[in-house]
Amino acid sequence: MTSLDDLPIRDELRGRTPYGAPQLDVPVRLNTNENSYPVPEPVVEAIGKAIAAELRDLNRYPDRDAVALRADLADYLGHGLGVANVWAANGSNEIQQQLLQVFGGPGRSALGFTPAYSMHPLLATATGTAWRDGRRGADFTLTVEHAVAQVREYRPDLVFLCSPNNPTGTALDPAVLAAVLAEAPGMVVVDEAYAEFARPGTPTALALLPDHPRLVVTRTMSKAFGFAGGRLGYLAADPAVVDAVQLVRLPYHLSALTQVAARAALAHRDTLLGTVAAIVEQRDRIVATLRARGWRVADSDANFVLFEVGGDQRVAWRALLDRGVLVRDVGLPGWLRVTAGTPAETDAFLAALDAWAASGAGPAASAGPAVTAGGAPADRSVGPGPG
Ligand SMILES: *Cc1c(COP(=O)(O)O)cnc(C)c1O
16 A cells, blocks of 8 residues: 555655644534634525626636625724735735745745744645744744844744734734844734734734734634635735735635625624623633633633643643543643533533543642642743733
C-alpha cells in the first residue's frame, strides 16, 4: 500500500499533520467557536429564495469580481469603505492564503505571536513562506517593546496579529498595532474574526486603514453571523491590496451560490447578529463563574474562553468529553478553550467541569502539593492580564 511517505511531496510538508479540530458526534460541541444558534427561519427562507433564483444561470461562471457582494460587505463595515477596499473569498482562511501567496512565498517570511490562530503558520508553510514563531509574555500579553523587538529581529514580509486573539480571547492593545505598523517592513494583517463580540470600546483596525496602505484587516461571516457552513471571509484594505490579491486568486473562486447566499444573509444581518448579545452574556457568565471558583481565565472579547485546568490539559479535555462536552485543546500546557454558546450549553459545560473538579482535579488541586493529571502545576504567580 502506498503511504504519504512514498509520494514526492514537498520536503517542508513531510511529517506534517493537516488542520484537524475533531468533528465528534457529542451532545455539546464547544470546540470550534461556531455560533451555536441555527440560522433563523426567515433567513433560511431568504437564502433559499436567492439560491433558487440563481440556479437557472449556473451554466454561466459567476461574477469573478463578486462586485455586488463586496459592495454589501463594505456597506456593513462602514468606516467610509467602498467596493474597491473589500475582497471576498471562501472563508477568511482563503483570504489569508491569498495574502501569503502574493506577499509571502519562497524566500519570504511571516511572523505571528504564539499562541495565536493555528492556521496562520499552516497557511504560511503551505505557501512556501517561512514562519517565524514570535512569542508573547508568560501571561499571554504582547507589549509594545516585545512586539517591536521581534519585528526588528525577523524583518518579516508579513506580520499576523489577531484581535480578539484566538485562543486567548483578548483584544490587541492598540498601541501594539500602532508600533508594529510603524516598524514592520512589509504587510501587517489583523485577523478580526471575532470583532463583533468585542467588549464595548474595543477599537477595530478598520479605523487605521486610510493612513496605512500596508494594513489588511480580515473578517469572516463564520462566527458572529453564524454562517460558517456558507464559507465567506473577506478583507478590507487599500484598493492596491485588493488589486494585488487578484494576481493569485483562482478565476471564479467564489461560487454564484456562495455569493447570493452571503448577500441574502447580509441583508438579514440584524437578525443574524441578534444572537451576539446572548452569546456575549454566556461568555461573561463562563468567565465570572470560573473566576468565582478560583480558576484562572483570560479576559475575553470573543465568543470563547481560555481557562486553566492545571496539569495535563489532555486529561481534562478527555474528562469533559467523557461527560458529553467537547472543548478545544489548543496545545497550550494546562489550558483549554471553550466556546460560548447557548445557556443550556453553558449549563452542561459548567456541570461537566464541576463533576470533574469534584473528583479532586482542577486548578485548586494543581495549586496544592498534590499534582494532578500527571503534570506539574503551572506557575500561579502570573495570569492573563488585560490587554
Ligand atoms: C474561526 C477563525 C477564522 C475563520 O476562518 P474562516 O475561514 O473565515 O471560517 C479566522 N481567524 C480566526 C482567528 C479564527 O478563529
